[in-house]
Amino acid sequence: MTELSKLEIWFAAGSQHLYGDSVLKTVDGRVREIAQALAHSPEIPVRIVPKPVLASAEAIRELCADASRDDRCIGLLLWMHTFSPAQMWIAGLNALDKPFAHLHTQFHRRLPWATLDMDFMNLNQSAHGDREFGFLTARMGLARKVIAGFWQDSDVIAEIAAWSRAAAGWREARRLRVARFGDNMRNVAVTEGDKVEARMRLGFAVEGYGVGDLAARIAQVGGADVDRLVAEYDDLYEVAPSLRAGGERRSALREAAKIELGLQAFLAEGGFQAFTDTFEDLHGLVQLPGVAVQRLMASGYGFGAEGDWKTAALVRIMKLMSAGLSGGVSFMEDYTYDLTPPGQVLGAHMLEVCPSIAAAKPSLEIHPLAIGGKADPVRLVFTARSGPAVTASLVDLGHRFRLLVNEVDATAPPEPLPRLPVARALWTPRPSLKVAAGAWIYAGGSHHTAFAPALTAQHLADFAEIAGIECVIIDGATHLAGFQQALRWNEAYYSRRCR
Ligand code: MN
Numbered sequence: 422m423t424e425l426s427k428l429e430i431w432f433a434a435g436s437q438h439l440y441g442d443s444v445l446k447t448v449d450g451r452v453r454e455i456a457q458a459l460a461h462s463p464e465i466p467v468r469i470v471p472k473p474v475l476a477s478a479e480a481i482r483e484l485c486a487d488a489s490r491d492d493r494c495i496g497l498l499l500w501m502h503t504f505s506p507a508q509m510w511i512a513g514l515n516a517l518d519k520p521f522a523h524l525h526t527q528f529h530r531r532l533p534w535a536t537l538d539m540d541f542m543n544l545n546q547s548a549h550g551d552r553e554f555g556f557l558t559a560r561m562g563l564a565r566k567v568i569a570g571f572w573q574d575s576d577v578i579a580e581i582a583a584w585s586r587a588a589a590g591w592r593e594a595r596r597l598r599v600a601r602f603g604d605n606m607r608n609v610a611v612t613e614g615d616k617v618e619a620r621m622r623l624g625f626a627v628e629g630y631g632v633g634d635l636a637a638r639i640a641q642v643g644g645a646d647v648d649r650l651v652a653e654y655d656d657l658y659e660v661a662p663s664l665r666a667g668g669e670r671r672s673a674l675r676e677a678a679k680i681e682l683g684l685q686a687f688l689a690e691g692g693f694q695a696f697t698d699t700f701e702d703l704h705g706l707v708q709l710p711g712v713a714v715q716r717l718m719a720s721g722y723g724f725g726a727e728g729d730w731k732t733a734a735l736v737r738i739m740k741l742m743s744a745g746l747s748g749g750v751s752f753m754e755d756y757t758y759d760l761t762p763p764g765q766v767l768g769a770h771m772l773e774v775c776p777s778i779a780a781a782k783p784s785l786e787i788h789p790l791a792i793g794g795k796a797d798p799v800r801l802v803f804t805a806r807s808g809p810a811v812t813a814s815l816v817d818l819g820h821r822f823r824l825l826v827n828e829v830d831a832t833a834p835p836e837p838l839p840r841l842p843v844a845r846a847l848w849t850p851r852p853s854l855k856v857a858a859g860a861w862i863y864a865g866g867s868h869h870t871a872f873a874p875a876l877t878a879q880h881l882a883d884f885a886e887i888a889g890i891e892c893v894i895i896d897g898a899t900h901l902a903g904f905q906q907a908l909r910w911n912e913a914y915y916s917r918r919c920r
Pocket of ligand 1: 727869
């Protein structure tokens with residue numbers, strides 16, 4: 422899977438020829454110096470590549486065309502160190518097929534009061550150069566991220582880092598292919614959607630397969646490979662006694678391992694980075710894939726249950742965005758509540774929660790599944806670690822997509838859960854369960870989410886801005902009346918935009 426360190430953001434300053442070569446040379450040197458500093462910042466996961474100063478419409482158009490063509494380039498970081506008459510940018514920005522962020526900074530933090538002269542003023546005029554550029558990008562209605570502040574400050578670096586992850590997520594969205602085994606869970610609405618619109622707006626493809634195609638690949642898995650994988654299970658997890666070597670359910674563990682190997686091979690051979698299945702369509706599979714899905718998610722695949730291709734794609738994109746960050750990303754479902762104030766959500770699924778969010782070593786267990794009519798599935802059981810997280814849902818409103826995000830705080834369950842045979846997370850939604858659940862339901866958010874301790878709402882807001890879709894965030898400051906009003910205003914705005 423893609424390593425973020427191989428991806429590039431190209432950093433370029435705009436100018437013009439009015440100032441003479443020595444000014445342009447100075448600007449060039451400063452772009453290189455800032456690029457180097459940003460590149461050495463451990464927070465920024467991608468390469469920051471300095472580009473020569475842009476002083477003509479032709480140079481701008483060429484850079485934008487090169488960036489659009491270059492597969493490693495995920496976006497541009499642009500800065501008007503001096504004044505760059507912005508009409509020069511129109512053709513280039515019209516041709517740009519990558520996102521851009523506008524870094525509004527200045528090389529010096531402090532003004533040199535005693536020596537300040539007009540040469541200094543003319544060299545360091547981003548205060549008005551960036552406003553000229555800002556006007557044009559506003560006038561053109563372009564999606565962009567504006568990052569204002571001194572380039573060495575931690576908040577500026579953090580914003581560049583977050584945006585670079587969003588830009589990498591956008592690159593992934595446009596390349597992503599989701600394998601959909603079987604169709605949607607019959608009659609379910611929220612997991613459905615318009616796959617053509619998704620490909621037009623977000624870029625990813627959803628490709629359907631009969632589950633028999635997967636069963637055929639699983640049947641080809643060799644016994645020696647199964648031996649190796651069950652040995653790995655034995656090493657990595659607290660294996661339930663009945664599943665251990667010599668235990669009476671050991672054959673079910675071998676079957677689970679065979680499903681994992683077949684599923685992994687199918688996805689790798691087909692070039693898929695995400696997948697869905699459904700318990701209603703398992704013809705030819707002995708068990709509903711449990712540990713297989715959990716471990717494939719942990720290795721980077723996106724997943725959505727019951728045919729939920731939107732969440733599968735979102736989980737994959739968010740996993741890519743969070744590469745190198747701690748905390749993990751998982752498929753999740755709002756399952757049941759504790760309504761003791763302030764109110765908590767117990768999230769889980771039948772089986773498929775990713776161990777990247779686990780607080781401790783998972784246990785590998787086998788239990789009956791009440792639905793689906795298949796053999797008992799093997800699954801990893803654990804509790805998610807405590808700390809801040811976001812839940813996110815990609816909503817298909819028929820004519821457009823909405824990305825819905827809730828900031829939450831995961832906590833340890835107040836008591837042990839000895840009879841709950843699935844992985845789970847317990848969280849308190851911000852600002853409260855009452856407001857968050859009300860807002861979520863007004864916004865049409867799914868019960869399926871991507872649950873991400875590794876990411877923040879900022880990552881997702883930046884991604885949505887790049888994608889040109891609505892993003893609504895439920896956070897500690899959300900008031901229900903204002904939230905509802907924002908949904909209505911957004912409806913007018915995005916309906917106009919998306920026509
Ligand atoms: Mn479900």
